[in-house]
Amino acid sequence: xxxxxxxxxxxxxxxxxxxxxxxxxxxxxxxxxxxxxxxxxxxxxxxxxxxxxxxxxxxxxxxxxxxxxxxxxxxxxxxxxxxxxxxxxxxxxxxxxxxxxxxxxxxxxxxxxxxxxxxxxxxxxxxxxxxxxxxxxxxxxxxxxxxxxxxxxxxxxxxxxxxxxxxxxxxxxxxxxxxxxxxxxxxxxxxxxxxxxxxxxxxxxxxxxxxxxxxxxxxxxxxxxxxxxxxxxxxxxxxxxxxxxxxxxxxxxxxxxxxxxxxxxxxxxxxxxxxxxxxxxxxxxxxxxxxxxxxxxxxxxxxxxxxxxxxxxxxxxxxxxxxxxxxxxxxxxxxxxxxxxxxxxxxxxxxxxxxxxxxxxxxxxxxxxxxxxxxxxxxxxxxxxxxxxx
Amino acid sequence: xxxxxxxxxxxxxxxxxxxxxxxxxxxxxxxxxxxxxxxxxxxxxxxxxxxxxxxxxxxxxxxxxxxxxxxxxxxxxxxxxxxxxxxxxxxxxxxxxxxxxxxxxxxxxxxxxxxxxxxxxxxxxxxxxxxxxxxxxxxxxxxxxxxxxxxxxxxxxxxxxxxxxxxxxxxxxxxxxxxxxxxxxxxxxxxxxxxxxxxxxxxxxxxxxxxxxxxxxxxxxxxxxxxxxxxxxxxxxxxxxxxxxxxxxxxxxxxxxxxxxxxxxxxxxxxxxxxxxxxxxxxxxxxxxxxxxxxxxxxxxxxxxxxxxxxxxxxxxxxxxxxxxx
Numbered sequence: 001x002x003x004x005x006x007x008x009x010x011x012x013x014x015x016x017x018x019x020x021x022x023x024x025x026x027x028x029x030x031x032x033x034x035x036x037x038x039x040x041x042x043x044x045x046x047x048x049x050x051x052x053x054x055x056x057x058x059x060x061x062x063x064x065x066x067x068x069x070x071x072x073x074x075x076x077x078x079x080x081x082x083x084x085x086x087x088x089x090x091x092x093x094x095x096x097x098x099x100x101x102x103x104x105x106x107x108x109x110x111x112x113x114x115x116x117x118x119x120x121x122x123x124x125x126x127x128x129x130x131x132x133x134x135x136x137x138x139x140x141x142x143x144x145x146x147x148x149x150x151x152x153x154x155x156x157x158x159x160x161x162x163x164x165x166x167x168x169x170x171x172x173x174x175x176x177x178x179x180x181x182x183x184x185x186x187x188x189x190x191x192x193x194x195x196x197x198x199x200x201x202x203x204x205x206x207x208x209x210x211x212x213x214x215x216x217x218x219x220x221x222x223x224x225x226x227x228x229x230x231x232x233x234x235x236x237x238x239x240x241x242x243x244x245x246x247x248x249x250x251x252x253x254x255x256x257x258x259x260x261x262x263x264x265x266x267x268x269x270x271x272x273x274x275x276x277x278x279x280x281x282x283x284x285x286x287x288x289x290x291x292x293x294x295x296x297x298x299x300x301x302x303x304x305x306x307x308x309x310x311x312x313x314x315x316x317x318x319x320x321x322x323x324x325x326x327x328x329x330x331x332x333x334x335x336x337x338x339x340x341x342x343x344x345x346x347x348x349x350x351x352x353x354x355x356x357x358x359x360x361x362x363x364x365x366x367x368x369x370x371x372x373x374x375x376x377x378x379x380x381x382x383x384x385x386x387x388x389x390x
Numbered sequence: 391x392x393x394x395x396x397x398x399x400x401x402x403x404x405x406x407x408x409x410x411x412x413x414x415x416x417x418x419x420x421x422x423x424x425x426x427x428x429x430x431x432x433x434x435x436x437x438x439x440x441x442x443x444x445x446x447x448x449x450x451x452x453x454x455x456x457x458x459x460x461x462x463x464x465x466x467x468x469x470x471x472x473x474x475x476x477x478x479x480x481x482x483x484x485x486x487x488x489x490x491x492x493x494x495x496x497x498x499x500x501x502x503x504x505x506x507x508x509x510x511x512x513x514x515x516x517x518x519x520x521x522x523x524x525x526x527x528x529x530x531x532x533x534x535x536x537x538x539x540x541x542x543x544x545x546x547x548x549x550x551x552x553x554x555x556x557x558x559x560x561x562x563x564x565x566x567x568x569x570x571x572x573x574x575x576x577x578x579x580x581x582x583x584x585x586x587x588x589x590x591x592x593x594x595x596x597x598x599x600x601x602x603x604x605x606x607x608x609x610x611x612x613x614x615x616x617x618x619x620x621x622x623x624x625x626x627x628x629x630x631x632x633x634x635x636x637x638x639x640x641x642x643x644x645x646x647x648x649x650x651x652x653x654x655x656x657x658x659x660x661x662x663x664x665x666x667x668x669x670x671x672x673x674x675x676x677x678x679x680x681x682x683x684x685x686x687x688x689x690x691x692x693x694x695x696x697x698x699x700x701x702x703x704x705x706x707x708x709x710x711x712x713x714x715x716x
Contacts (some may be wrong), residue, residue, distance in 0.1 A: 043547060044522070044523065044547070047523065047544040047545065047546065047547075048534075048535050048538070048544075048546060048547060048548050049535065049539055049544060051531075051535065051548075052535065166511060169511060169514055169515060170511065173510075173514055222499065222501075231496065231497040231499070231500070231559040231564075231565040231566060232516070232520070232524065232525075232559075232562070232565040233500065233512075233516065233565070235499075237515075237516075237519065238499060238500055238501060238502055241502040241511075241512065241515070242501050242502040244502075245502060324544070354521075355521065
């Protein structure tokens with residue numbers, strides 16, 4: 001069933017050794033977390049969807065364990081448990097991970113880098129991209145497409161538009177999931193929530209009334225009704241969201257906000273081109289998104305300083321990796337002309353360590369290398385298969 | 391010695407009674423030669439068939455493995471316990487009993503939540519507020535996961551529940567549930583409501599065929615005979631037999647009867663003596679009788695059909711299309 005491809009067997013060992021030593025020279029410590037991991041953090045951070053691809057087991061004490069499906073979470077947990085937790089620290093890794101992938105081998109190699117605790121985010125972002133390019137180059141693959149994005153820009157835009165919280169939540173979620181963003185934006189411009197509501201009358205009566213008083217009224221009504229089974233949510237939470245629906249009745253996403261979002265999502269090009277377009281949009285729509293743009297510009301400067309040819313970098317405001325833990329810069333390196341599976345993929349995930357239990361927020365950025373894809377590509381190049389560079 | 395053809399039947403309760411009644415209506419009498427406590431049985435007249443009495447969930451897994459050829463079990467169990475179910479088993483015939491809906495139910499107090507879209511929003515907000523995911527108590531782990539994935543909902547966790555699932559939100563072990571319901575009364579009694587678009591599956595008992603079973607020529611022939619009985623009974627129960635004789639009957643009249651009442655004429659038009667036999671859906675019997683009398687019939691007789699054996703057997707055709715070529 002499982003095709004175990006040892007590094008030696010695929011000629012990857014020498015490359016991995018060279019790569020890890022170059023990461024070590026750059027200050028990244030080799031991390032070797034156990035293969036057998038508690039399942040809870042993976043399920044908690046990735047959601048139930050990942051259970052389908054996990055190799056799960058349990059010990060006699062009933063604890064659920066799994067073979068590590070990636071190395072980011074194990075490395076982050078070890079860092080949090082270490083004495084240097086909260087301090088800047090960088091790690092690199094190389095080893096097998098285990099995921100059911102329907103047909104493809106379940107055990108495969110992954111390498112990567114994680115950088116924790118650095119407050120100079122723009123510089124750290126640029127360093128990740130540079131290290132990712134080094135990794136593919138060390139493998140003999142130099143001709144790559146560099147795709148980048150920045151979800152922090154989208155979030156800044158939505159915040160600056162001062163939308164209803166429910167729209168803000170929905171748009172940000174859709175963006176992260178890469179699904180139906182366009183469809184959802186369209187829907188929000190029509191009357192929101194066209195379904196009939198059994199509390200139509202109450203909502204209509206409350207619409208436009210003083211929010212505080214209305215909230216108190218709904219909360220009281222629920223309390224009087226003896227509402228005890230609220231399933232983990234507080235009465236205030238329910239009342240709050242209930243009232244939110246009354247504000248949405250008949251309302252729609254303002255036309256100009258829609259135009260701004262659509263214009264934002266079309267921005268694409270080299271980082272410099274994108275920067276020009278972002279500044280123009282900001283000025284035209286009078287948006288307060290300077291901090292996010294400055295961060296973007298600063299990152300671009302650091303990329304240049306690291307010797308990355310900016311003309312080869314493609315930035316798109318709509319680029320998102322479809323994983324909701326990214327909070328800022330995101331990037332993928334692809335074989336030239338091959339749009340699907342990345343060779344290297346990563347980004348900034350400042351929320352992860354907090355979700356893993358850190359008391360204060362700790363910045364985090366990193367990437368992983370798809371050793372399998374790189375190995376295949378190198379074999380193709382070596383065999384001069386027509387189309388390897390197409 | 392050929393290996394027996396194995397037909398799996400639920401081993402207890404209403405499901406067993408209904409299944410046995412279903413076979414008996416089709417003219418297949420199940421019996422337990424070893425006594426009522428035996429878990430193996432036979433069908434009178436079909437020597438090569440072995441009846442395996444198993445729990446409904448065990449039937450689902452044995453169908454997936456191929457250790458039984460045909461079985462009766464709920465679609466909910468098929469969809470829940472068999473990965474890639476449509477490739478490994480075929481639902482040959484819904485049986486009209488064992489109805490149960492698998493639904494998403496939340497506390498009634500969530501007056502702001504009516505649809506899955508609301509739930510999507512609430513689960514995300516909950517995670518942001520409480521730094522943990524909402525929990526769903528269920529035994530339908532795969533159905534839940536697939537349904538929620540199709541809706542794009544990711545901010546939840548599943549808590550496996552072996553029983554009394556509807557009590558989980560009240561006891562605080564989960565925020566909501568996915569469970570089966572027939573009337574919704576148990577859910578309501580526990581302060582829960584089903585979301586407007588929260589029906590994951592409308593399930594009923596089905597006659598199910600396994601793809602991985604040993605489908606020898608003998609096994610196929612046995613299946614054909616069993617399905618022939620069932621199809622003959624199913625065809626018979628959809629119609630009443632209507633007989634009459636009158637002069638004015640012609641093709642035009644038959645065409646009109648077909649269009650207006652869904653009547654079929656299994657033996658063609660009237661015989662030379664004017665005798666006419668029609669099959670008519672039970673609900674249209676009176677209307678058809680009136681129509682025939684209006685056009686000259688003096689007497690119309692209506693009788694129930696026990697079996698109608700057609701050359702075509704839609705159930706076996708379905709099975710044959712599903713199985714790999716012999």
